[in-house]
Amino acid sequence: MYGRCRSVIHARQAFDRIENKSVISWNSIITAYAQNGHSKEALGMFCAMDPEGVKPNRVTFLAALDACSIETEQSSNLGREIHFRIIESGLESEETIANSLVNMYAKCGRFDQALRLFQKFLPGTVVSWTAMITANAHWGHGRSSIRLFGEMDLEGIAPDEITCISVLDACARERDLDWGREIHSRAKAMGFDRxxxxVGSALVSFYGRCGNLKEAKQAFSMAARRDVISWTAMVSAFAHHGWGEEALEIFHAMILDGVLPNSVTLLSVLAACSHSGLLKTAREKFVSMGNDFGIHPLSDHYDCLVDSLGRAGRIGSVEEMLEFMPFHPGAVVWMSYLSASKVLGDLVRGERAAKMLLDLDPGNCAAYLVVSNMYVSTENEE
Known part of the structure; x- marks a missing residue:
């Protein structure tokens, strides 16, 4: 009960009070941790079962594999160990276990192993096909995701909503309007778009990322429900392509429609202001995050505001942000500081910004180029 209510602290307290812990008790606490994003704790509890003499079962393995489905080398290694235990238990070919193994390996970027299991055990399930498609899209292999979708179609397996969302993401990454429109047609035929x-928000995002704002508007108008996700997709689409004023109009229409923004919405609004030179509006929206919407700015929001200041050459304001922002300045902030230094022709500040930027990102070619151009400009002036 506590695990389902996301109170993992209470779940752990209840678990610790049990004297004779059965496999069901262990499964409950591992699942509670895994489902609430505490992968390290979930895997720690899984490893603690052996010393206690408790043998994992199918439910245990499913929860542990779920906890392993994150992008770290440690998770991938532990996932392989769990896989060996599953083989010893004779459960590898069981459909839900095989699906979870494919999902785990794919999310960890181990496509060779995921594909081997996929071909061996799961040639005909939408869950396994979708796991492969989603993971490829997530790791930037958009073309592979699209190819897998085509193969899935040839096998006669109908996509579900998650499949459509993942392939649309892949199509957006590849700027493949033809395939994206095909997915839209499939989604429409199956009623997913309404x-x-x-799915409606994914369609808006796809067309927006491909630069087709007309079709993004059409997809938005046909959406089943205009929630914060679909509104944010529209704001982001226009912001991404430099239509700052239009993005702000959409944002204001969203508020008038009674939909409150989230952190991602406001990040898109700040990006729209930055790309369109709307410094005053950017400052107003940044302040309104807490005052009007109760949203605490994250480092990305600070990055956007600093970028607006840097583009406007407001280097003094950038330095104030560097001093008072509640985060260690990242590469984006130092690049903005460097850009502002270039606008003002301030080589001393530019060198400082470049040094800090290259400490964080040694391969940043833009930093070398900007400083080099500043040196050339200084020499020409002399």
Whole structure:
């Protein structure tokens, strides 16, 4: 009960009070940790079962594999160990276990192993096909995701909502309007474009990222429900392509429609202001995050505001932000500081910004280029 209510602290306290812990008790606490994003704790509890003499079962393995489905080398290694235990238990070919193994390896970037299991055990399930498609899209292999979708179609397996969302993401990454429109047609035929707000938002995002704002508007107008996700997709689409004023108009229409923004929405608004030179508006929206919407700015929001200041050459304000922002300045902030230094022709500040930037990102070619141009400009003036 506590695990389902996301109170993992209470779940752990309840678990610790049990004297004779059965496999069901262990499964409950591992699942609670895994489902609430505490992968390290979930895997720690899984490893603690052996010393206690408790043998994992199918449910245990599913929860542990879920906890392993994150992008770290440690998770991948432990996932392989769990896989060996599953083989010893004779459960590898069980469909839900095989699907979880494919999902785990794919999310960890181990596509060779995921593909081997996929071909061996799961040639005909939408869950396994979708796991492969989603993971490829996530790791930037958009063309592979699209190819897998085509193979899935040839096998006669109908996509579900998650499949459509993942392939649309892949199409957006590849700027493949033809395939994206094909997915849109499939989603429409299956009723997903109207029944699922998430699919509708994915369509808006796809067309927006491909620069087709007309079709993005059409997809938005046909969405099942205009929630914060679909509104944010529209704001982001226009912001991404430099239509700052239009992005702000959409944002204001969203507020008038009674939909409150989230952190991602406001990040898109700040990006729209930055790309369109709307410094005053950027400052107003940054302040309104907490005052009007109760949203605490994250480092990305600070990055956007600093970028607006840097583009405007407001280097003094950038330095104030560097001093008072509640985060260690990242590469984006120092690049903005460097750009502002270039606008003002301030070589001393530019050198400082470049040094800090290259300490964080040694391969940043833009930093070398900007400083080099500043040196040339200084020499020409002399």
């Amino acid at each position: 029944s699922s707000s998430v």
